[in-house]
Amino acid sequence: TCRVISCSNMKGGTGKTTTVNSLAAHCARKGFRVAVIDLDPQSNLTIGFGVDPQDLKGSMYDVLAPQSIPIEQVMVEKEGLFLAPAHMDMVRLEMQLVSLYGRETILNKKLLAIKDNYDLIIIDCPPSLNIFTINALCASDYVIIPIQCSSYYALYGIAQLLESINWVQQELNPNLEVLGVALTMENRTRISGQIIEEVNRQFEKLVFKTVIRQNVKLSEAPAMGTSIFGYAASSQGADDYARLAEEVVKRAGL
Amino acid sequence: TCRVISCSNMKGGTGKTTTVNSLAAHCARKGFRVAVIDLDPQSNLTIGFGVDPQDLKGSMYDVLAPQSIPIEQVMVEKEGLFLAPAHMDMVRLEMQLVSLYGRETILNKKLLAIKDNYDLIIIDCPPSLNIFTINALCASDYVIIPIQCSSYYALYGIAQLLESINWVQQELNPNLEVLGVALTMENRTRISGQIIEEVNRQFEKLVFKTVIRQNVKLSEAPAMGTSIFGYAASSQGADDYARLAEEVVKRAGL
Ligand SMILES: Nc1ncnc2c1ncn2[C@@H]1O[C@H](COP(=O)(O)OP(=O)(O)OP(=O)(O)O)[C@@H](O)[C@H]1O
Ligand SMILES: Nc1ncnc2c1ncn2[C@@H]1O[C@H](COP(=O)(O)OP(=O)(O)OP(=O)(O)O)[C@@H](O)[C@H]1O
Ligand SMILES: [Mg+2]
Ligand SMILES: [Mg+2]
Numbered sequence: 001t002c003r004v005i006s007c008s009n010m011k012g013g014t015g016k017t018t019t020v021n022s023l024a025a026h027c028a029r030k031g032f033r034v035a036v037i038d039l040d041p042q043s044n045l046t047i048g049f050g051v052d053p054q055d056l057k058g059s060m061y062d063v064l065a066p067q068s069i070p071i072e073q074v075m076v077e078k079e080g081l082f083l084a085p086a087h088m089d090m091v092r093l094e095m096q097l098v099s100l101y102g103r104e105t106i107l108n109k110k111l112l113a114i115k116d117n118y119d120l121i122i123i124d125c126p127p128s129l130n131i132f133t134i135n136a137l138c139a140s141d142y143v144i145i146p147i148q149c150s151s152y153y154a155l156y157g158i159a160q161l162l163e164s165i166n167w168v169q170q171e172l173n174p175n176l177e178v179l180g181v182a183l184t185m186e187n188r189t190r191i192s193g194q195i196i197e198e199v200n201r202q203f204e205k206l207v208f209k210t211v212i213r214q215n216v217k218l219s220e221a222p223a224m225g226t227s228i229f230g231y232a233a234s235s236q237g238a239d240d241y242a243r244l245a246e247e248v249v250k251r252a253g254l
Numbered sequence: 255t256c257r258v259i260s261c262s263n264m265k266g267g268t269g270k271t272t273t274v275n276s277l278a279a280h281c282a283r284k285g286f287r288v289a290v291i292d293l294d295p296q297s298n299l300t301i302g303f304g305v306d307p308q309d310l311k312g313s314m315y316d317v318l319a320p321q322s323i324p325i326e327q328v329m330v331e332k333e334g335l336f337l338a339p340a341h342m343d344m345v346r347l348e349m350q351l352v353s354l355y356g357r358e359t360i361l362n363k364k365l366l367a368i369k370d371n372y373d374l375i376i377i378d379c380p381p382s383l384n385i386f387t388i389n390a391l392c393a394s395d396y397v398i399i400p401i402q403c404s405s406y407y408a409l410y411g412i413a414q415l416l417e418s419i420n421w422v423q424q425e426l427n428p429n430l431e432v433l434g435v436a437l438t439m440e441n442r443t444r445i446s447g448q449i450i451e452e453v454n455r456q457f458e459k460l461v462f463k464t465v466i467r468q469n470v471k472l473s474e475a476p477a478m479g480t481s482i483f484g485y486a487a488s489s490q491g492a493d494d495y496a497r498l499a500e501e502v503v504k505r506a507g508l
Binding site: 010011012013014017041042043044047048088091094095098099126127128129130148150151152153156157159160164189190191194216219220222223 | 265268345348352353380404405406407411418445
């Protein structure tokens with residue numbers, strides 16, 4: 001059966017897009033049938049796979065908008081996986097969706113039509129708890145929360161995110177579970193050490209064992225329009241994300 | 255006269271909060287009467303000044319909510335400046351504000367009452383173009399756009415942000431101007447060099463001459479609840495932000 005996983009954290013720049021890109025690319029290389037969905041108007045996941053949002057015939061804008069089209073019509077194949085791209089126009093869509101009936105479950109309905117074609121669908125969320133993120137959580141079996149361990153601010157928003165996940169579980173999607181907390185951008189500073197200790201204390205078994213270290217190759221890969229495995233397969237960044245992906249595969253029972 | 259400046263970029267983790275905190279702290283030390291407003295539910299600006307949002311009697315939630323209170327009632331004095339703190343509950347407020355008449359200019363009306371008491375008011379925005387950011391742009395004379403030069407994704411969202419600034423200028427606030435683009439977190443990598451070149455090519459004179467270099471003291475200061483000037487006044491981070499602040503003072507005619 002298909003597993004749907006969201007990658008979400010309201011804090012900006014915690015490695016959400018890099019995590020979705022890397023996990024999906026690894027799983028596709030392992031032979032899983034994988035799709036990724038870009039729900040951030042910033043379209044970073046789309047750009048990171050070498051797709052220019054301006055060149056597209058369709059995007060998640062067209063899939064989520066009131067006069068919508070099926071999601072498979074916007075899919076683009078890249079690195080052995082399928083990408084449902086985003087577009088900046090989604091910024092304007094947010095206000096429109098808020099007043100519709102059933103606005104929280106638009107994406108879930110769209111995914112029902114394609115779930116049989118995939119083993120894994122991963123959703124990249126914007127840095128907020130807006131209607132796009134709520135749609136992602138309503139459509140998901142699991143959520144991964146990346147935490148930037150080099151940032152002191154990392155811990156504050158997590159409580160609110162967990163509260164919102166609770167709310168989604170009770171009101172809209174009882175299947176939703178936190179798959180795990182992923183520590184990213186570890187840069188061997190005192191702050192990193194303190195954050196890692198605190199995250200392990202607060203979240204215990206939820207924390208993935210693999211810590212993603214800061215690695216310049218990870219920030220260069222998007223410029224080449226390919227995942228870390230396409231750009232620098234023997235780098236530390238590729239190793240770390242391969243190990244994290246294996247933990248995700250095991251926990252999600254893929 | 256009082257200058258109101260917003261710090262905004264939809265991309266997460268570009269240094270918005272660090273820039274507001276540092277510019278405000280420098281200007282307060284130089285003797286200007288300064289207030290900062292935290293419009294991000296993440297409350298990072300609030301936390302960075304050592305204030306625990308859970309301990310507060312009031313926050314920007316109470317100021318912007320329909321049954322609102324004056325902004326001076328929530329101000330907290332820190333490091334010689336006044337802070338209007340944020341609170342996570344603002345996440346729920348977003349949906350409520352969207353349907354109100356005049357929802358874009360709530361903050362502007364609140365600031366009119368206090369502008370005579372300050373030379374400079376700086377607003378920290380969340381990483382999105384939501385109702386809080388629109389309120390900030392409608393209340394501002396200027397906007398500063400921090401761009402993380404170590405991130406390939408840095409350039410994509412800027413066009414949309416400039417488009418939205420144009421829209422706000424035409425529809426809601428003809429005074430609004432882009433004060434400048436600030437290059438942050440420069441880390442001497444190839445990517446940084448490429449982004450700096452591209453930003454200078456696209457934005458020319460708008461780009462501040464001072465480039466903020468990556469400096470671990472800047473990521474440690476929030477843990478001490480004080481600005482970079484309170485924590486490590488002789489660090490490279492303090493030097494860079496002092497120079498940027500002097501450029502801002504000059505351009506804004508403070
Ligand atoms: N482990 C890492 N080492 C080095 N650079 C990294 C690492 N992880 C992410 N980056 C870089 O840091 C920046 C932020 O990461 P990313 O864009 O994935 O975060 P995000 O949470 O998706 O941001 P947003 O909140 O804007 O959506 C990007 O430029 C990315 O290339
Ligand atoms: N020049 C710098 N050198 C080192 N660390 C920095 C620098 N500027 C910011 N940081 C750190 O990087 C992280 C991101 O910065 P910051 O929180 O200011 O960005 P932001 O744009 O406000 O993020 P968000 O989009 O979540 O609001 C923080 O942990 C901050 O302490
Ligand atoms: Mg992202
Ligand atoms: Mg911030």
